Amino acid sequence: MSVKQQKRLSDNIIWLVLIGLVVFMTIANKNFASIANMRTLLTGEAIKGIMAFGVAFAILTKGIDLSLGAVAALVGGITGALVQPADLATRALSGGIYLPAAVSILLGILIGAAIGGCIGAIIAYTQIPAFIATLGAQLICRAAAKIFSNRPISNLSDSYRFFGSGKVFAIPMIIIVFVIIAFLAWFILVHTRFGKSLYAIGGNVQAARVAGINVEKNMIKVYVWCSVMAAIGGILMAGRAGSSDPSTSGLNYELDAIAAATVGGTSHTGGVCSITGVIAGILILGVINNGLVLMGVDDNMTNILKGAIIIGSVVLDMRKNIRKT
């Protein structure tokens, strides 16, 4: 095998794995390949997938974001409360503050951006590890969500729920949002100065700085992007379920998002990330989740397999990088 062929194989191995899994699941269970099941699979993975696009940017710059799920719960709770019917007895917000869905959603995204801005500024200017900063943010945001409302927020308006559970020409809105965000993430990484700068920062932060890249500003933007993805995830989550429970919604979603980005080849040593890879990572984990449930495999076995795949993918990735240097 020539060097070029080898490279092509190692670049595309993830898609081969995905195809292999799909073929296996299709053979193992006749219901797997049905349109209805595909829709279930994709709608089930879309929210974690959107968060994976978020955290991939952080991982690309040698960071991480552990606050995604908690930010989603907080934003889902606040935006949900703002669109509850004004006369609802169990309303989370007293005083009858009621916003149209669009305004509430926009506000939710802004709240996400503000949280991300704070996290990013702390990481950029104090240089504490992103792991610590976002772990702290996770605790704070989860607690804030519970303080905001100690019971599930339900009876959300239909217009608010449109993005989470609506359909356009039989395609779930949630999948459309996922595709739009995937495109946006790809566009940013490949076609903007910001994206190019992230690869440089992840590859060699000192060199990036010497080349005139404002590392701090870019790091803040990375975490704004992360938290905005979490906010969108939270809004979709609340919309999909029709309610938002501050103590459980989005719980551990950041871990699934990190797993998907990692399996998708985003390197934790920085400087390597492709959106197509992340999409493949999301789908691989989704197919395993969905397919094994259809086959009636025990939940614990599924998790063992997922764990092995996450570790294995990083081992492979590291070996690839060692060979390069």
Next chain:
Amino acid sequence: MSEEFILEMQDIVKEFPGVKALKGVQLKVRPGTVHTLMGENGAGKSTLVKCLIGMQHVTSGTVIYKGKKVNFKTTQEALDAGISMIHQELSPVLERSVSDNVWLGREPKKGLIVDRKKMRQDCLELFQKIGMSLDPDEKMKNLTVAKMQMVEIVKAISYHSSIVIMDEPTSALTGTEVEDLFQIVADLKSRGVAIIYISHKMEEIFRISDDISIFRDGEYIITDRAENLTQNKVIELMVGREITDMFPKKECSIGEVVLKVENLCSGKAVKNVSFDLRKGEILGFAGLVGAGRTETMETIFGIRSKTDGKIYKDGIEISIRSPEDAIKNHIGMLTEDRRGNGIIGILSVKMNSVLANLKNYGFPVNAKKMDADTKLYIERLGIKTPAMASLIQNLSGGNQQKVLLARWLLTDPDILIVDEPTRGIDVGAKTEIHNIISELAAMGKAIIVISSELPEVMGIADRVVVMRESKITGIIKRSEMTQEIIMKYATLDTETQAEA
């Protein structure tokens, strides 16, 4: 004969891939003396002592220590045999106490438990021996660099060393601390310990040395008693080599001042540096490693923060707080540490080329223009790469350096600073880089070249600024340049110069 020497190193050859660092050198050390190794950067002094203590291994040659042939595999073996080294870069365990550091890895034990009392007691005894007052329980991080060095010396004594190697021990010390160190050196000498001393500072070498060995480009030149040598003689022997015609200097007209630096300071690293730079001029910066040349340029370029002084470009004062600001002011800097803050190994030649110029590709980035720019410079600078998408880490050092040059040229700088542009690059690529620098000057760019290779600086510079201990000690015109003069400014104290 062999009775007279405690250490005899003969025909030592050390090869690194592609480089012969030591080409059959010798070193003979008498017990109870200070034997100084001298030579320019890269002459092979450090390599020689590293081979002695087992940090590196000789390719061929014999080492006779105390009358026996030895070949230490590890520094621990050398230590146990009585040879210890105090490194230029100290590496103490900062969070632990002084006595913990002295006995690190060989703590005395009572049964299974470390005998702290004995550690402390033995430490105090050792301190007393060399007339030093220090609390063994003090945390290492609270000590000054000088005190840390003393602890290292105590550690060396605790091994009952017969040879103590000191690599630039005074580089971080103040005047009185140096005196203390010399006191200890004298004390060690009187107890029969041989000191192998590496330093660039002439005045201190002539104060404490008994013997001096001189090396040049990995070759042994001479060993003589210090009293038979003079400072000028030593400098001559250190640099005495012919300048080859590697440095094609293009004649070009020198224009008005583009950069003026006034009393630039950055903490202790840069002290009151003032100079100016003209259009079309190549200004060399010479000096020993650690003289503050890189730090000066880092301050101008915004990598290091300026604590005082002013920088003018085209007669207007400019404020530079980051490389971003410097680039906005059309200043570029090819840094010394190519791997550390130059290349981004896992990115392509193309991304590495356009990195400093990202602002000029619009939104969304104009990929075609990036390709065109990269292609242009691959051709113009003769960069050998399979493709512009190839990872830069797979290129040779010389080609990586050219990509970095392309990076800065794409920003269209008025002023280009290049720091050790040819370090670790093979001879052919060196000449190419010298050619590029010369051509840039001919095009009217103002260029600053830092280099530790004197022939390089002298070959391409119109003027040479010499630095020593964070200060400028001399600015020399091309017509007056000789290696001896530059080395004098680089190594001698200003007072000594006045006498000379």
